[in-house]
Amino acid sequence: MASVLVASNRGPVSYAVGEDGTLDARRGGGGLVSGLSAVSSEDSVWVCAALGDGDREAVRRGIGEPGVRMLDIDPDVHADAYNGIANSVLWFVHHMLYQTPLEPVFDAEFRRRWAAYETYNRAFARALADEADDGACVLVQDYHLALVPGMLRELRPDLRIGHFSHTPWAPPEYFRMLPDDIARQLLRGMLGADRLGFLTRRWADAFAACCAAEVGGTGDTRLGVYGLGADADFLRERSRRPDVEERLAALREQVGPGRRVILRVDRTELSKNIVRGMHAYRTLLEEHPEWHGRVVHVAFAYPSRQDLAVYREYTEEVGRVAAVVNARYGTDDWTPVVLHVKDDFARSLAAYRLADVALVNPIRDGMNLVAKEVPVVSDEGCALVLSREAGAHEELGEDAITVNPYDVTGTAHALHEALTMGGPERAERTKRLAAAATALPPQQWFLTQLEALRA
Ligand code: F6P
Secondary structure, three states, X not given: OEEEEEEOOOOOEEEEEXXXXXXXXXXXXXXXXXXXXXOOOOOEEEEEEOOOHHHHHHHHHOXXXXXXXXXOOOHHHHHHHHHHHHHHHHHHHHHOOOOOOOOOOOOHHHHHHHHHHHHHHHHHHHHHHHHEEEEEEEEEEOHHHOOHHHHHHHHOOOOEEEEEOOOOOOOHHHHOOOOHHHHHHHHHHHOOOOEEEEOOHHHHHHHHHHXXXXXXXXXXXXXXXXXXXXXXXXXXXXXXXXXXXXXHHHHHHHHOOOOEEEEEEEEOOHHHOHHHHHHHHHHHHHHOHHHOOXXXXXXXXXXXXXXXXXXXXXXXXXXXXXHHHHHHHOEOOEOOEEEEOOOOHHHHHHHHHHOOEEEEOOOOXXXXXXXXXXXXXXXXXXXXXXXXXXXXXXXXXXXXXXXXXXXXXXXXXXXXXHHHOOHHHHHHHHHHHHHHHOOOOHHHHHHHHHHHHHO
């Protein structure tokens, strides 16, 4: 039994079956992992889903980390809930990603998947009800588990229940695309919580506006804003280790001496706007031939959600556009776009240190931690080109160069401005960006929510 519980789809650890049948555990990073480390593992339980065959095998063999409970939900139910609803519907609504003449289609197939989403949420609610001590605090994460607060409240009225959204929230006129009964069920599910947390005021206000329009307000549920910050201590230490130094040397060689670096680091995620970023870079090279041979766009685009066709197609498009730019402008000794698609955290940190300009241009983003991490790690200062639609813009906007993510020409101009910013100004801005980016480190982010929930 635990007094602090966390629930999320993806847990802190995953398992892979080795060739000899043994299970290899891989620990993940991220804000929640370091946030929860502020609480003793004896008092806490993290409930998550088994995501792959390795995870399921670990559950069957009874292998697991202390303080982690993985739920072996039927794989078809999980796929329908995770791919079919969470990532194909709710993610699309909150990030406003639909091409509305053709999508979304709310038909019988949608209803079938929705039933799976309910089943998956109920499995979490039951497990949490099982594991929680009297009056325990439960912190449910994200759009995957939006129904859990209401379901858990029915099972265990004694608990203090919080929910945190790591995504944006849709404005009411977009949210109401969902069938009315589903929209209300979602909001009422969330409102089963005592407290709801959001990354920015803008997303909290959007949620409140949806509630006002659809269910007559937020009732007794309190809304709070907790702007998750970068973990400065961890990043500064980790980014000076030998494996990062090694990758830094390799990157320097790949870029070539004396050249500027425009960096982006993202999951290959539709909302990250990687393709328009490359078009903006191409426009920069078109309009400013003086940069030919003097700048490289280092783009790390790591695989994500490859079960969904639209993500596979987007991944291909990223590679295609990078190749077009290289074919048009590349020379024997200059590759204008260096694209890496294999996830390598140490190399990302090396690139953070090296970059002159960071391009963070999402269509819409809950926060965007890359925008916060780069200034913390940067060796000599890095100019930040930042979308006004990223949550991080609320805290970093003043010292960033702001862009409208749809405006390719405007983004190209911003890149030019960033490249020509003087060294001292860049360093000054980076210092202020780093201070703003670390205002609420993960452990404090977590503990502040916990305290608010207990109060
Ligand atoms: O930040 C939103 C989020 O959905 C997280 O919950 C999730 O871990 C991350 O994006 C990556 O997505 P996925 O878990 O689907 O790979």
